[in-house]
Amino acid sequence: MVTIEKHVSSAPKLIKQKEFGFSGLQKVAKQSIVLVALFLLWEIAPRIGLVDPAFFPSFSNVVIAWWNLVISGELFTHFLASITRSVSGFGLAVLIAIPLGLIIGWYPLARELLNPVMELFRNTAALALLPVFMLLLGIGETSKIAIVLFACTWPILLNTIAAVGNVDPLLIKSARSMNISSFKLFLKVILPASVPTIFTGIRMAGTGAILVLIAAEMVGAKEGLGYLITYSQYNFQIPEMYAGILTIALLGVLINQSLSMLERKFSKWKQNPNGQN
Amino acid sequence: MATAEKIRFERVTKTFTVRDTEQKGAMKEFTAVKELDFNVKEGEFVTLVGPSGCGKSTLLDLLGGLTTPTRGRILIDGKEITGPGLDRGTVFQQYALFPWKTARGNIEFGLEAKGVPKHERKEQANHFLSLVGLSDFGERYPHELSGGMKQRVAIARSLAFNPDVLLMDEPFAALDAQTRESLQSELLRIWQKTKKTIIFITHGIDEAVYLGERVVVLTPNPGMVKKIVDIPLKNRLEDADIRSHPDFVKARHEVWSLLHEAEYLGANI
Numbered sequence: 001m002v003t004i005e006k007h008v009s010s011a012p013k014l015i016k017q018k019e020f021g022f023s024g025l026q027k028v029a030k031q032s033i034v035l036v037a038l039f040l041l042w043e044i045a046p047r048i049g050l051v052d053p054a055f056f057p058s059f060s061n062v063v064i065a066w067w068n069l070v071i072s073g074e075l076f077t078h079f080l081a082s083i084t085r086s087v088s089g090f091g092l093a094v095l096i097a098i099p100l101g102l103i104i105g106w107y108p109l110a111r112e113l114l115n116p117v118m119e120l121f122r123n124t125a126a127l128a129l130l131p132v133f134m135l136l137l138g139i140g141e142t143s144k145i146a147i148v149l150f151a152c153t154w155p156i157l158l159n160t161i162a163a164v165g166n167v168d169p170l171l172i173k174s175a176r177s178m179n180i181s182s183f184k185l186f187l188k189v190i191l192p193a194s195v196p197t198i199f200t201g202i203r204m205a206g207t208g209a210i211l212v213l214i215a216a217e218m219v220g221a222k223e224g225l226g227y228l229i230t231y232s233q234y235n236f237q238i239p240e241m242y243a244g245i246l247t248i249a250l251l252g253v254l255i256n257q258s259l260s261m262l263e264r265k266f267s268k269w270k271q272n273p274n275g276q277n
Numbered sequence: 278m279a280t281a282e283k284i285r286f287e288r289v290t291k292t293f294t295v296r297d298t299e300q301k302g303a304m305k306e307f308t309a310v311k312e313l314d315f316n317v318k319e320g321e322f323v324t325l326v327g328p329s330g331c332g333k334s335t336l337l338d339l340l341g342g343l344t345t346p347t348r349g350r351i352l353i354d355g356k357e358i359t360g361p362g363l364d365r366g367t368v369f370q371q372y373a374l375f376p377w378k379t380a381r382g383n384i385e386f387g388l389e390a391k392g393v394p395k396h397e398r399k400e401q402a403n404h405f406l407s408l409v410g411l412s413d414f415g416e417r418y419p420h421e422l423s424g425g426m427k428q429r430v431a432i433a434r435s436l437a438f439n440p441d442v443l444l445m446d447e448p449f450a451a452l453d454a455q456t457r458e459s460l461q462s463e464l465l466r467i468w469q470k471t472k473k474t475i476i477f478i479t480h481g482i483d484e485a486v487y488l489g490e491r492v493v494v495l496t497p498n499p500g501m502v503k504k505i506v507d508i509p510l511k512n513r514l515e516d517a518d519i520r521s522h523p524d525f526v527k528a529r530h531e532v533w534s535l536l537h538e539a540e541y542l543g544a545n546i
């Protein structure tokens with residue numbers, strides 16, 4: 001049952017806005033303080049001999065190595081290789097899994113038939129299948145894109161199926177009462193209602209894409225950020241290795257943030273401070 | 278006022294198949310509404326009262342063509358209802374607005390379903406937004422509207438595609454007394470202006486008597502027509518204190534008595 005909503009009066013809102021500048025700063029400070037401390041520790045620990053600088057170079061050395069990789073263009077080559085693979089695999093997964101998920105979600109029979117297979121596959125770690133992919137598709141681009149595609153497919157597919165199945169029946173009823181065709185119902189009601197949940201799947205897939213790709217590149221590749229790391233390690237270019245790791249971390253954060261932003265944008269209408277529709 | 282018959286219930290019964298609580302795994306028939314048999318005239322405002330669970334929403338779903346009667350049939354303009362249609366507009370018990378569409382988008386949805394061209398939709402949406410007093414809230418999403426506003430958008434959405442019959446399922450139940458009263462008179466005004474046939478479900482005896490030209494009183498499970506009470510009130514809108522009018526009080530008492538007879542004991546009204 002619906003209760004009477006309490007509207008926030010404008011006065012407290014104003015006060016909140018005034019505080020925002022200060023509390024915003026405070027927030028940034030809070031969020032960065034531990035990070036800064038960590039980098040400081042990283043800088044100092046090798047210098048005072050807490051760890052062996054040969055295996056754990058100081059932060060500034062890593063940054064210098066990173067900068068050199070940037071200037072030489074080497075980092076960009078690897079970055080481009082990785083991003084091309086992950087975007088291709090991820091993009092293909094989006095193109096395949098969303099339509100497939102919509103169909104499976106819409107037809108109960110399809111869902112019942114495919115459920116066991118999907119359960120099995122989604123619980124199979126993508127990396128466990130890496131040898132199979134390499135045996136079948138070689139160590140070239142195909143196998144890497146394929147493994148990213150595989151890893152990305154499941155979260156998107158399963159979320160899409162769940163999204164279609166969880167559309168509020170009342171909304172379907174409401175649309176049906178206006179005598180619209182099944183096709184229109186799907187296009188105008190099922191699809192928009194599913195978007196937020198589908199985007200949650202897309203965000204999960206995006207995070208997974210990088211993870212799986214880097215691992216695949218570490219096993220067998222001629223370029224890419226994963227390759228950069230293992231290659232540097234073999235050649236004892238330890239600062240470069242850390243530079244590669246740092247780049248991946250940054251890339252991961254970047255992808256996650258932008259996908260989260262997209263997710264928020266598409267589920268804006270879901271924000272429901274009163275807990276009701 | 279036109280007196281042509283608009284809706285006719287012919288011994289309408291609806292049963293559902295439900296799990297049997299006594300026998301594990303077994304199913305049994307559950308009768309929601311039984312042997313409904315009454316008419317509604319064109320342009321008439323009929324209210325329906327009955328205890329919770331007596332089958333009011335079920336009756337409305339049948340009228341809306343969303344479900345079909347198990348026995349009997351319902352006619353509109355002499356034709357049997359076989360499915361949903363834009364000749365009927367439903368305002369559901371829980372708003373049922375599309376949360377990803379603005380108030381305006383929700384109103385335009387029905388117009389689009391009807392095939393109204395795009396440029397006309399906007400104009401008509403404006404008209405109905407102002408009709409329900411929400412001209413300034415067209416671009417708001419449902420979660421940015423209060424309960425009463427959402428309800429008004431839902432009403433505007435149903436009015437917009439201009440159905441002959443308006444089916445309303447406890448549309449004002451969730452509102453505070455003031456908002457409810459103002460929406461009630463708004464609805465009466467709209468009804469007088471548009472001459473629509475309105476079937477209005479409510480829990481409120483006052484509301485039923487205030488709005489309805491006739492009040493259909495249903496029995497608790499299974500829902501059957503107990504009595505149809507005529508409400509001889511004329512100038513509901515002009516008389517500010519109509520609720521104290523002797524005719525109102527008398528009609529109110531009659532409906533109240535009907536709902537408090539022995540068979541309702543224990544029923545949640």
Ligand SMILES: Nc1ncnc2c1ncn2[C@@H]1O[C@H](COP(=O)(O)OP(=O)(O)OP(=O)(O)O)[C@@H](O)[C@H]1O
Pocket residue numbers: 293294295307309327328329330331332333334335336370498
């Ligand atoms: N799809 C269904 N399957 C089984 N039983 C149902 C179904 N829909 C309704 N019922 C049952 O039919 C009866 C009537 O339900 P209905 O929703 O019409 O009641 P109502 O009069 O609208 O009640 P309220 O005033 O609480 O809204 C209830 O006992 C309900 O449990």
Ligand SMILES: [Mg+2]
Pocket residue numbers: 333334335370446
């Ligand atoms: Mg109901």
